[in-house]
Amino acid sequence: MPRSTPRRRRRFTAAALAVGLAGSLLSLSALPAQAADVPRPLGTSVPDSPKKALTSAKDKLGSHDRTLLQKAESGKKGTVTVLLATGEGDTKALSAKIADIGGHVGKTDDRLGYVRATVPTGKVTALAALTSVRAVDLNETYKLPDPSPDTADDKKSGSRTGSPAAPGKDTPADNPYLPVAETGATGFTAGHPSWDGRGITVGILDTGVDVAHPALRTTTTGEPKIQDWVTATDPVTDADPTWLEMRLNVTAVNGTFRYGGVDYRAPDGAYEFQIFDEAGTWGGELGGDVNRDGDYKDRFAVLYRPSDHRIWVDADLDHAFGDEDVVQPYAQSGTWGTFGTNDPETAVVEAMPFTVEYRDDVDLSARGGSSVGKSADFVNIGIVSGAHATHVAGITAGNGLFGGR
Known part of the structure; x- marks a missing residue:
């Protein structure tokens, strides 16, 4: 998805965090509660004149x-x-x-x-x-703004000599990395240690939060931080490549079915089928490479069984759909799938987490023409399309930000 992203809706909680434009819901309890922007009052009824x-x-x-x-x-x-x-x-x-x-x-x-x-x-x-x-x-x-940590002086000079040393497990609350001292938050939480956002749910509407990030996994009270992860784009009108119209019907017999010249293994039965083409994400920060293997040619098969809303994603490209390939909606399971494999020898995590959700019987009339009156089931592959939302989620509700790997 591009860096310029339409408005989306997401949800979160204060001992929990949720992400998404994809939207997400997070619970806080990691940082002090902040005053939110006050929305404008809604309009009143229209007069008769x-x-x-x-x-x-x-x-x-x-x-x-x-x-x-x-x-x-x-x-x-x-x-x-x-x-x-x-x-x-x-x-x-x-x-x-x-x-x-x-x-x-x-x-x-x-x-x-x-x-x-x-x-x-x-x-x-x-x-x-x-x-x-x-x-x-x-x-x-x-x-979207660039969440790069470079300072203005660093950008002008091309040097990073003015940057503070990397944080660690002994980094105090009053530190150069977050403006919590300048806003009075350190003094506030010292006087009110339990006023850390617990019990509050926050919605983040952005490019998608990294559900696997350790600072976004649990709250200070030990509860799951991310509550839900929702893709709020419209499957029909927004041209979002992460929404898959499950219009292809396949039937597995004797544990196999064939599509596009490829033999797939799956439990016997009838399914809806579609391909998630990573090249569709070209133009965003991912550069069309959702599994970060250096190319943008991978095509991931997806199975959907509407009777029980079961979703299989062939994220490892082995053309087999087993129990290990089942991914459930995040709000239901608190789990996610993964594209690619992490290399522990590098300084970044190469593996890309993703969530799923489904929408049944979506009206296709907005396309016009022969689509009027027709409907289809959709499955979404909820990927993190940019760094910005995880950056925002960390500021909002990060817990244990320093001292990890």
Whole structure:
């Protein structure tokens, strides 16, 4: 995935951590709780007056999103993706209205009053004017900052002589690596040792958190830190290569089946099948090499059994699907699969962790044409597409950051 990534939704907890744009949920309890940005109030109901309704619709968009809408209109974009806030229990009715104007609903969460939809560009203002719509955001792309630890002086001079020595197990809380002393956090936690974020869940919307990183495994109270890992892109409209449309049907007989000239071993039965092509991640930090073996030509077979949502991933490329190839959604199992093999003699970890999730009966109508009225099952391979999210997760909820390998 590219470094510029659209908004995504993820979740976490304070004695736990979750990651993702992929989104993730983390529990804290490793660093003191920080004051969060206060969200703007949601809009109120639209008055009956047409003139006032138009004004309120603009207010629901805000100046920034109206500018995005104007750019879409001037660029003659046929559709845009919008993120809508509505009342709890109102998502079904709002989804029906979106369908009436020719839009496609990609995701709803009734408890949150959240609807993500792709709609005709010319219908956004009318959609914002609906009484049930409280606020509207247009989906957009953000340029992620570089999490490199180099200082400004180092970058100018090309030297790293001004950098502090590497941290170790004896590094104190007041240290050159994290600004916890400058923010008063060291004094705060000294006075309130249990006020370290325990019991709090944090959502990180970013490029995907490394679930295998030791500083993100457990909280200070010994609980699992990462609670969930979710890929929040839309399987149909976002052109995300990590979403696999499981449209191919295969049947294993006598422990084998054949696809694309390759014989695969699998338990007897009927499956949905697809190939995850690592070259699809070309252009991002991975450079199309998800198993870090030096090329971008590997193609990983994936099996899915909808009856029990069982997923097999041939991550080791041995063309065999056994119990060791089963990967379960992270929220369900707290486990992950791995592409590639780590070389303990190097200073970095070459093995790439990945998570999985599934969505059944996804509406394909947003593609138009012959796809209208059709649906398909999807499996996602949740890979870490960039370093930024793990960097952010470590700042937010890292536990035991110093002294490890």
